[in-house]
Amino acid sequence: MFRILVSDAISEEGLAPLRKSEQIEIVQKKVTEVEDQLHEFDALLVRSATKVTEELLSKMPNLKIIGRAGVGVDNIDVEAATKRGIVVINAPNGNTISAAEHTFAMMAALVRHIPQAHISVKSREWNRSAFVGTELQGKHLGIIGFGRIGSEVAKRARAFGMFVHVYDPFLTKEHAEKLGVSIHTLDEVLACSDIITVHTPLTKETKGLLGEKNLAKTKKGVYLINCARGGIIDEQALIPFLQNGHVAGVALDVFEQEPPGDHPLFAFDNVIFTPHLGASTVEAQLNVATQVAEEVLQFLEGKPVTSSINLPTLSKDVYEKIQAFYNLAKKMGTIASQYMNIPVQELSVTYAGTVADLETTYITRSLLAGFLRPRVASTVNEVNAAMIAKERGITYGEKFSDETYGYANCLSLTVHGENKTFTIKGTHIPNYGDRIVHFDGFTIDFAPEGHLLYIQHQDRPGMIGKVGNILGEHQINIATMQVGRQQAGGKAIMMLSLDKPIDDALLQKLTEIEDIETVKRVEV
Ligand SMILES: NC(=O)c1ccc[n+]([C@@H]2O[C@H](COP(=O)([O-])OP(=O)(O)OC[C@H]3O[C@@H](n4cnc5c(N)ncnc54)[C@H](O)[C@@H]3O)[C@@H](O)[C@H]2O)c1
Numbered sequence: 058m059f060r061i062l063v064s065d066a067i068s069e070e071g072l073a074p075l076r077k078s079e080q081i082e083i084v085q086k087k088v089t090e091v092e093d094q095l096h097e098f099d100a101l102l103v104r105s106a107t108k109v110t111e112e113l114l115s116k117m118p119n120l121k122i123i124g125r126a127g128v129g130v131d132n133i134d135v136e137a138a139t140k141r142g143i144v145v146i147n148a149p150n151g152n153t154i155s156a157a158e159h160t161f162a163m164m165a166a167l168v169r170h171i172p173q174a175h176i177s178v179k180s181r182e183w184n185r186s187a188f189v190g191t192e193l194q195g196k197h198l199g200i201i202g203f204g205r206i207g208s209e210v211a212k213r214a215r216a217f218g219m220f221v222h223v224y225d226p227f228l229t230k231e232h233a234e235k236l237g238v239s240i241h242t243l244d245e246v247l248a249c250s251d252i253i254t255v256h257t258p259l260t261k262e263t264k265g266l267l268g269e270k271n272l273a274k275t276k277k278g279v280y281l282i283n284c285a286r287g288g289i290i291d292e293q294a295l296i297p298f299l300q301n302g303h304v305a306g307v308a309l310d311v312f313e314q315e316p317p318g319d320h321p322l323f324a325f326d327n328v329i330f331t332p333h334l335g336a337s338t339v340e341a342q343l344n345v346a347t348q349v350a351e352e353v354l355q356f357l358e359g360k361p362v363t364s365s366i367n368l369p370t371l372s373k374d375v376y377e378k379i380q381a382f383y384n385l386a387k388k389m390g391t392i393a394s395q396y397m398n399i400p401v402q403e404l405s406v407t408y409a410g411t412v413a414d415l416e417t418t419y420i421t422r423s424l425l426a427g428f429l430r431p432r433v434a435s436t437v438n439e440v441n442a443a444m445i446a447k448e449r450g451i452t453y454g455e456k457f458s459d460e461t462y463g464y465a466n467c468l469s470l471t472v473h474g475e476n477k478t479f480t481i482k483g484t485h486i487p488n489y490g491d492r493i494v495h496f497d498g499f500t501i502d503f504a505p506e507g508h509l510l511y512i513q514h515q516d517r518p519g520m521i522g523k524v525g526n527i528l529g530e531h532q533i534n535i536a537t538m539q540v541g542r543q544q545a546g547g548k549a550i551m552m553l554s555l556d557k558p559i560d561d562a563l564l565q566k567l568t569e570i571e572d573i574e575t576v577k578r579v580e581v
């Protein structure tokens with residue numbers, strides 16, 4: 058049974074996919090109302106009101122996934138979630154149209170003074186000359202940030218007969234041409250625009266992007282709109298520009314602090330506000346809620362998610378193709394980690410044959426997670442494996458090769474540790490299973506599962522019998538046994554699969570058999 062906490066107002070209809078599952082219990086409460094149950098939740102669904110901080114995450118040790126019903130994840134400490142191995146997903150395009158339409162509504166309201174005129178009429182005034190506006194047609198619109206919403210705003214602006222000027226340092230010339238816009242520098246956009254609207258995420262670079270210095274570069278009489286994130290337009294810096302009339306008006310849907318409390322910009326009649334309503338339409342809320350609900354359900358059912366912020370994205374089709382190798386890689390990582398139980402510096406993964414044509418990033422992350430799991434106390438999975446490896450000074454890389462050793466596919470892992478290098482190779486045989494076909498210099502063939510016992514010894518008659526006798530005396534049943542040797546009378550190995558794990562005392566007893574050099578337990 059999975060428990061999901063829905064801590065913000067999320068469309069009820071959108072939650073339907075989750076409600077259908079008998080394995081899921083949904084609790085719709087604010088975080089503060091379920092403080093004593095936080096440790097029980099497997100998933101958390103939020104909009105922008107819940108602040109998912111490191112402190113909150115520390116109270117939710119069972120949390121596996123956070124779903125943001127919307128685009129911006131700036132209310133979520135993604136780094137802290139990643140460190141804890143928690144997947145963060147969002148609904149990147151469900152509210153694009155609503156946010157673009159809201160931007161346009163704000164633009165029209167701003168240049169035609171609609172909110173001010175509305176208040177005036179309700180105060181029994183009939184003052185038509187006080188609210189003379191300007192047309193949008195023929196005006197120059199500067200769009201800063203030309204992603205999903207920025208480009209939808211541009212389409213609407215063209216329909217209104219406006220000239221569109223775009224600044225987006227990450228937009229390629231080709232993509233801009235495809236979207237029918239030309240790219241400008243920020244200074245050009247600031248200088249030529251009658252109206253400027255921002256549609257970037259809030260980042261180190263965009264925080265205060267329209268601050269004192271850049272506001273001074275804008276046209277006198279400019280209108281500004283922020284329906285993206287509070288702080289992209291510096292609220293304090295606006296004050297002198299509004300006082301001296303350089304800025305003709307501002308529309309804010311978002312604020313540096315939400316709610317903004319007693320805001321200094323409330324003193325200006327030409328600044329209009331909405332309470333973060335960009336995504337507040339029935340359609341957008343249904344879209345984003347459905348998107349995250351479906352993704353969370355997929356995830357809890359052990360299937361891949363497609364809109365993760367902290368995992369490589371994976372479609373269902375791709376996942377189905379890589380699933381077998383994903384599992385094999387995890388097992389190989391786990392085996393290698395236990396066998397090489399010394400500090401290691403580098404993991405090198407080589408893909409050959411059919412697997413080399415697949416999405417290997419995800420397979421490598423799975424191998425890395427398998428490798429780190431026996432070594433770290435905290436949760437480690439595909440989400441945080443790369444970060445944990447980096448923290449521990451372990452580098453990793455992928456290679457591709459044509460050498461399959463006669464198999465259709467071959468995954469090879471080489472682990473470089475202090476004074477020792479270890480290589481393991483595995484293959485997946487459809488309708489048969491996973492096989493390890495090479496182990497630390499020996500050709501062998503065993504299934505990587507269960508309680509494994511690795512024994513390295515001198516190739517002498519009777520070795521198998523000696524090991525079998527001791528295990529038998531301790532009521533340990535051998536399920537399978539594979540042997541390999543480099544040359545007759547030289548070094549040889551046995552890989553046994555046991556029905557139950559052996560304890561330290563028995564391990565020691567096996568080590569003491571004459572001609573046995575190494576005995577290692579490996580749990581897969
Ligand atoms: N008001 C609301 O309710 C509401 C609703 C939806 C989205 N949003 C916000 O709107 C913003 C845009 O959302 P989107 O879906 O279009 O995102 P997006 O990722 O599709 O587009 C963002 C664009 O900003 C560009 N960008 C990044 N850094 C930049 C910089 N320094 N200068 C200029 N451009 C830069 C990126 O290249 C990208 O093209 C986000 O902040 C999102 O959180 C607000």
Ligand SMILES: O=C(O)CC[C@@H](O)C(=O)O
Nearest residue numbers: 104105127128129336337
């Ligand atoms: O949840 C909301 O209404 C805000 C959504 C919006 O800011 C977003 O980034 O998607």
